[in-house]
Every structure is written in C-alpha cells, then in structure tokens.
Amino acid sequence: MTAPAPDNSAADTFYARTAEYVAVLLESAWESLGPTLAAALDGLDPAAGPVVDVGAGSGLGTRVIARALPATEIFAVEPDRALRTALLATIAADSDLRARVTVLDTDLLSADLPDRVGGLVAMNVLGHFPPTERTRLWALLAERLAPQGRAVLDLYPPHRPEAVPATPMADIVLGRRHYSGVAAAEPGGADAIIWEMSYRVEQDGRPVASLSAHERWYVLSPGQLADELGAHGLRLRTHGATDTMFVIDRGPASRR
Numbered sequence: 001m002t003a004p005a006p007d008n009s010a011a012d013t014f015y016a017r018t019a020e021y022v023a024v025l026l027e028s029a030w031e032s033l034g035p036t037l038a039a040a041l042d043g044l045d046p047a048a049g050p051v052v053d054v055g056a057g058s059g060l061g062t063r064v065i066a067r068a069l070p071a072t073e074i075f076a077v078e079p080d081r082a083l084r085t086a087l088l089a090t091i092a093a094d095s096d097l098r099a100r101v102t103v104l105d106t107d108l109l110s111a112d113l114p115d116r117v118g119g120l121v122a123m124n125v126l127g128h129f130p131p132t133e134r135t136r137l138w139a140l141l142a143e144r145l146a147p148q149g150r151a152v153l154d155l156y157p158p159h160r161p162e163a164v165p166a167t168p169m170a171d172i173v174l175g176r177r178h179y180s181g182v183a184a185a186e187p188g189g190a191d192a193i194i195w196e197m198s199y200r201v202e203q204d205g206r207p208v209a210s211l212s213a214h215e216r217w218y219v220l221s222p223g224q225l226a227d228e229l230g231a232h233g234l235r236l237r238t239h240g241a242t243d244t245m246f247v248i249d250r251g252p253a254s255r256r
C-alpha cells in the first residue's frame with residue numbers, strides 16, 4: 001500500500017495563502033504559454049509512456065498537454081491542497097481528462113510515478129526546487145525518461161540573485177471584480193531570490209481585498225541548467241524562437 005500523502009494544507013504556506021489569486025491570474029500567462037507548450041510537445045509518441053505535469057496548479061497546463069497529446073496518459077502532481085482542489089475540479093468537469101489524468105497529491109520527489117515516462121512538463125515551477133532537489137529531479141528524469149521521450153520546462157530571468165523592480169504580472173476582470181498582481185524580488189542568498197507578490201482585488205474601482213506574500217525562488221542560467229543536465233546524460237535545447245521555453249531529451253547519441 002502507498003504511504004499516506006504528507007499534509008500540505010498548512011495555512012501559512014505561500015500557495016495556501018495565495019492560491020485563489022494564483023488560480024485566477026495564471027490564466028493570462030497561459031494565453032501565450034499554451035501554444036508554445038503544445039508545439040514543444042508536438043509529435044511525442046503516446047507509446048513512449050505517460051507525461052508527468054510537475055506542479056500542475058489549477059490544471060491550465062494539464063489541459064494543454066491533454067489537447068496536444070490526445071492519446072497520452074497524464075500524471076498531474078500538485079502538493080498544495082487549495083490549487084489541487086481547482087485541479088481536481090478542472091479534471092472532473094471534462095470526460096476526456098477524467099479518463100486520462102491521475103492527480104497525485106504530493107511533491108514531485110515523493111510522488112509514486114511510473115517507472116517509464118514519455119514526458120515531463122514543469123511550467124512555472126523549477127524555481128521551487130533547491131539545487132539538491134534539482135539534482136534528484138534530473139536523476140529521476142535520466143532514470144525514467146523513455147529514449148524517445150522529452151521534458152519541457154520554462155526558465156525566466158533573473159538567472160542570478162538580483163533585484164527585480166515591481167512589475168505588473170497579470171490583470172483580469174471577473175464580473176464586477178478586477179484582479180491584479182505585481183511581482184518584485186530581492187536577492188535571497190547565493191542562488192535564490194525572494195519574490196514579493198502583491199495581489200489586489202477591486203470592485204467598481206474600490207479595493208475589496210489585498211494580499212502580499214513572499215516566496216524563495218532558486219535561480220540559475222540556461223548554461224548552468226545545461227551543465228546540470230549534461231552530468232545526467234540529458235541535453236538542453238531552446239524551443240523554437242523563444243529563449244524561455246526549453247526541451248530536454250537524451251540527445252542523438254543515446255537514442256541509437
């Protein structure tokens with residue numbers, strides 16, 4: 001029997017505090033992310049194995065994966081209870097997703113994953129993994145990724161621990177309410193920044209809610225990432241014209 005999942009529902013974690021804002025505001029990011037991710041997954045053979053959606057959030061990426069790969073099984077891993085509730089609602093509302101998506105309620109490194117995976121998708125999530133956990137993630141990928149499989153992830157600046165001035169992230173109107181978020185960061189040691197996310201809700205121009213939350217985010221450059229992956233026999237390539245979306249595979253030599 002599988003051990004019970006750890007309780008990630010503590011009220012003071014970043015996502016427990018921010019989940020309703022994250023779920024609403026990520027929608028606008030996916031308008032451009034969706035087509036780019038779908039193109040990066042194009043042609044992935046369902047016979048290679050299931051695809052793992054790491055930190056699936058409310059399921060916006062899970063939906064994109066399912067549409068891009070209509071015959072592939074998906075494991076959506078989401079440790080935060082509030083976001084997982086939104087994820088489960090997304091899956092339960094769609095008969096195709098219901099038939100193909102299994103939701104796992106742990107962090108990725110504790111998840112009970114298949115021995116062989118055809119793909120792994122990690123969108124807006126890599127910064128949550130400290131270097132030691134990244135090493136375990138690449139080891140897991142090197143061990144389980146099918147020879148013809150691939151992983152897709154995004155990596156945004158800053159690539160070094162440096163300050164990020166306050167930048168509007170997203171803005172969305174739901175009925176009479178207007179949701180917005182602003183992100184700023186300060187260096188947080190040798191390999192991380194500390195994001196300060198400020199969320200605000202207004203109705204008819206009047207503030208009705210606001211929240212500020214901090215979260216550590218580990219930073220690295222595409223060059224560092226390529227070196228880390230290379231140590232595990234994995235290759236990093238940029239996807240298409242973007243310099244923020246990357247594809248990882250085993251490279252030509254190991255496919256023969």
Ligand SMILES: C[S@@+](CC[C@H](N)C(=O)[O-])C[C@H]1O[C@@H](n2cnc3c(N)ncnc32)[C@H](O)[C@@H]1O
Binds near residue numbers: 026
């Ligand atoms: C910014 S959200 C992105 C959600 C989703 N991937 C998207 O782009 O819409 C980051 C997600 O990663 C999850 N997460 C954080 N640490 C994780 C870990 N160690 N394993 C799996 N998921 C993790 C969080 O719970 C959260 O849902």
